[in-house]
Amino acid sequence: MANSFRMLTAGDHVVCAETGQAIPLEELRYWSVVKQEPYVSADASVRATMKKG
Numbered sequence: 198m199a200n201s202f203r204m205l206t207a208g209d210h211v212v213c214a215e216t217g218q219a220i221p222l223e224e225l226r227y228w229s230v231v232k233q234e235p236y237v238s239a240d241a242s243v244r245a246t247m248k249k250g
Contacts, residue, residue, distance in 0.1 A: 202228075213237040215245045 202225075210219045214234035227236035229245070236242040 211235040213241055215241040 208222075210221050211225060212218070213220055213236050214229075214232070216237055218237045220235055220237050225235055227239060227242045228234070229236070229242065232245075234245065236245060
């Protein structure tokens with residue numbers, strides 16, 4: 198679902214697909230449903246969207 202997630206591996210954070218920065222699960226706000234990728238900020242999300250490929 199677009200507004201929820203399922204844990205596949207135990208842990209307390211995910212890694213931003215754009216910056217490589219660790220994002221605590223409680224602070225995860227930016228997620229690409231299409232790419233299934235987490236982002237640390239809106240800026241990182243936009244940068245990833247603007248990339249070709």
